[in-house]
Amino acid sequence: MSQTTRYNAPIEFYNRATGELETEDVYGEGFLRWAYGNPLGRLTVAVAVKRLWFSRWYGWRMDQRKSRAKVGPFIENYGVDPRDFADPIERYESFNEFFYRRLKAVARPVDTDPKSAVFPADGRHLAIENVDGADRFYIKGQSFDLAKFVGDVGLAQTFRGGSMLISRLCPVDYHRYHFPVSGVAGAVQVLDGTLRSVSPLALRRQLSILWENRRARTVVESPEFGKVLVMEIGATCVGGMHSTFEPGAVEKGGDKGYFSFGGSCVTTIFQKGAIRLDADLLEQAAEGREVYAKMGERCGVCS
Numbered sequence: 121m122s123q124t125t126r127y128n129a130p131i132e133f134y135n136r137a138t139g140e141l142e143t144e145d146v147y148g149e150g151f152l153r154w155a156y157g158n159p160l161g162r163l164t165v166a167v168a169v170k171r172l173w174f175s176r177w178y179g180w181r182m183d184q185r186k187s188r189a190k191v192g193p194f195i196e197n198y199g200v201d202p203r204d205f206a207d208p209i210e211r212y213e214s215f216n217e218f219f220y221r222r223l224k225a226v227a228r229p230v231d232t233d234p235k236s237a238v239f240p241a242d243g244r245h246l247a248i249e250n251v252d253g254a255d256r257f258y259i260k261g262q263s264f265d266l267a268k269f270v271g272d273v274g275l276a277q278t279f280r281g282g283s284m285l286i287s288r289l290c291p292v293d294y295h296r297y298h299f300p301v302s303g304v305a306g307a308v309q310v311l312d313g314t315l316r317s318v319s320p321l322a323l324r325r326q327l328s329i330l331w332e333n334r335r336a337r338t339v340v341e342s343p344e345f346g347k348v349l350v351m352e353i354g355a356t357c358v359g360g361m362h363s364t365f366e367p368g369a370v371e372k373g374g375d376k377g378y379f380s381f382g383g384s385c386v387t388t389i390f391q392k393g394a395i396r397l398d399a400d401l402l403e404q405a406a407e408g409r410e411v412y413a414k415m416g417e418r419c420g421v422c423s
Contacts, residue, residue: 131320133244133410136400136417141409144244144290145198182381187215194218198292220295220362220378228294230373230416234302235344237395238372239419240386241287241297244410247401247419248284251389256408257286259324269331269387270349271311275339278347281392285401285419286330288318288385288410296378297352297386298415303342305370308363311335318355318385330385336361340370344422345394352377353385373416395420 131144181187191212195202202209204227212218231238239245248254248264255263267276289295299305313334316322322329334354342348352361363377397420404411
């Protein structure tokens with residue numbers, strides 16, 4: 121298989137709930153393939169799309185009252201279940217209000233085992249057992265620069281040899297994110313950067329997008345897992361990363377924040393030997409494949 125074929129292959133993931141392999145229905149797929157696979161498209165990304173002003177402008181559009189007309193067709197086209205919503209559809213004053221909607225607590229039960237860590241968000245999750253030794257991130261041969269991603273050499277050293285979970289949210293997903301463990305959370309620190317797509321269609325070509333995009337990091341001191349680093353990653357058309365918690369004691373599954381419109385990522389990094397990731401995550405990751413699961417489901421247990 122040629123490199124171009126691997127870049128352009130459909131995005132296949134394992135659905136934990138069904139036990140089946142599925143192909144992602146990519147929101148805006150035509151544009152993404154053009155933007156990251158065509159020379160003119162890549163120039164457009166460099167000149168405009170990755171710029172912060174572009175995403176702020178698009179986020180502003182999604183805040184306008186007339187954008188609420190997009191809500192009904194979006195729900196119908198992507199099979200979003202309104203029964204999970206905490207509020208009636210008619211209460212959303214804009215598409216963004218719908219996009220970062222809250223859900224009923226019963227819609228996302230949180231694993232109660234005190235030794236477990238949970239997925240921080242709905243989405244497609246890629247597990248990396250050893251961040252230093254992995255060479256398969258969405259496509260074979262790509263390695264991860266932990267120090268650049270974290271933005272702090274000393275902090276990166278704390279997590280050397282640790283395990284990482286990349287939780288990728290698509291526009292069709294629930295876009296609030298939560299704490300994967302209980303503990304004491306520090307303040308959010310924002311790392312400025314560009315805003316490019318975090319779809320595998322882009323990451324297959326340039327993994328460095330993960331540490332070049334705008335990021336927000338939080339360190340959680342967990343009694344069970346030690347230091348846990350939770351980082352949000354902005355992406356094209358993400359109007360913002362909005363933290364909703366106060367530094368201090370936090371509960372597993374508790375609200376951490378939300379993304380405005382767009383696909384995005386939450387990355388959770390554990391110290392070496394702190395977690396035993398679930399078998400299905402590791403099996404699928406060995407094939408460079410993500411696992412679809414929902415916030416609150418177990419992703420591993422403390423070692």
